[in-house]
Amino acid sequence: MQSSTNPSDEKKARGNFWKRALGVLFLLPAWFAPHTKLRIFFHRLRGINIGKGCEVGYFVIMGNVHPEMITIEDGAVVTAHCTLLEHDNAYYYTGRGAVDSRPVVVKKKAFLGIGCVVFPGVTIGERAIVGAMSLVKRDVAADSVVCGQPARTKAPKPADLHSPTPNSQLLTNILASRNAFEPKNVQKRRKKFQWIETRKCNH
Numbered sequence: 579m580q581s582s583t584n585p586s587d588e589k590k591a592r593g594n595f596w597k598r599a600l601g602v603l604f605l606l607p608a609w610f611a612p613h614t615k616l617r618i619f620f621h622r623l624r625g626i627n628i629g630k631g632c633e634v635g636y637f638v639i640m641g642n643v644h645p646e647m648i649t650i651e652d653g654a655v656v657t658a659h660c661t662l663l664e665h666d667n668a669y670y671y672t673g674r675g676a677v678d679s680r681p682v683v684v685k686k687k688a689f690l691g692i693g694c695v696v697f698p699g700v701t702i703g704e705r706a707i708v709g710a711m712s713l714v715k716r717d718v719a720a721d722s723v724v725c726g727q728p729a730r731t732k733a734p735k736p737a738d739l740h741s742p743t744p745n746s747q748l749l750t751n752i753l754a755s756r757n758a759f760e761p762k763n764v765q766k767r768r769k770k771f772q773w774i775e776t777r778k779c780n781h
């Protein structure tokens with residue numbers, strides 16, 4: 579790559595001052611607020627485009643220089659410790675090339691597993707699954723499952739192994755038979771605390 583001291587590149591590398599200030603101001607609550615809706619609220623204030631019904635986990639690093647370049651579409655899930663890079667200054671900072679700033683799009687109902695890293699310019703297709711700790715440098719096709727470093731497409735598992743898995747079906751049966759033999763006062767107490775069993779996972 580060519581050496582780059584282009585002022586527009588420099589501006590790109592630093593980003594607009596006020597946008598960056600806003601992005602930094604809400605960074606901590608966006609990372610560590612105790613509920614997904616709060617984290618999404620603060621990420622939106624930072625300038626990230628997040629659709630309806632999404633979930634964003636703890637400590638998700640995204641769009642630190644150009645938050646507006648990150649789009650998470652309706653129903654997509656970005657779990658804890660994911661990193662979505664909209665810029666790569668590696669060649670710029672070492673004087674060997676230009677800044678690579680490209681948008682990242684997570685399409686509807688896609689799922690990013692714990693700790694994965696998505697590079698600039700990548701689009702994660704609708705309902706695609708990215709495995710935990712994967713490194714994604716290329717677009718991911720809709721409905722596919724990718725994992726690994728770098729992420730590669732994995733053959734999909736037969737649907738009957740997923741919902742519900744044989745073990746979870748077994749667990750449901752055991753719980754149902756347990757409830758049938760429980761004394762009334764225990765059942766009452768269980769009902770009181772049922773919200774804990776049924777609450778959504780807060781990634």
Ligand SMILES: CC(C)(COP(=O)(O)OP(=O)(O)OC[C@H]1O[C@@H](n2cnc3c(N)ncnc32)[C@H](O)[C@@H]1OP(=O)(O)O)[C@@H](O)C(=O)NCCC(=O)NCCS
Pocket residue numbers: 657690691692707708709710711712723724725726727732735779781
């Ligand atoms: C990607 C994923 C959905 C695949 O699940 P699965 O279909 O049950 O796949 P399997 O466990 O049968 O694994 C199949 C192969 O892929 C590999 N693999 C699975 N997940 C992987 C990952 N994250 N990174 C690298 N390889 C992975 C397995 O080692 C296995 O390889 P092998 O065939 O050579 O033995 C799952 O492993 C995953 O990462 N889920 C995300 C979990 C997560 O982050 N949840 C957030 C909290 S809700």
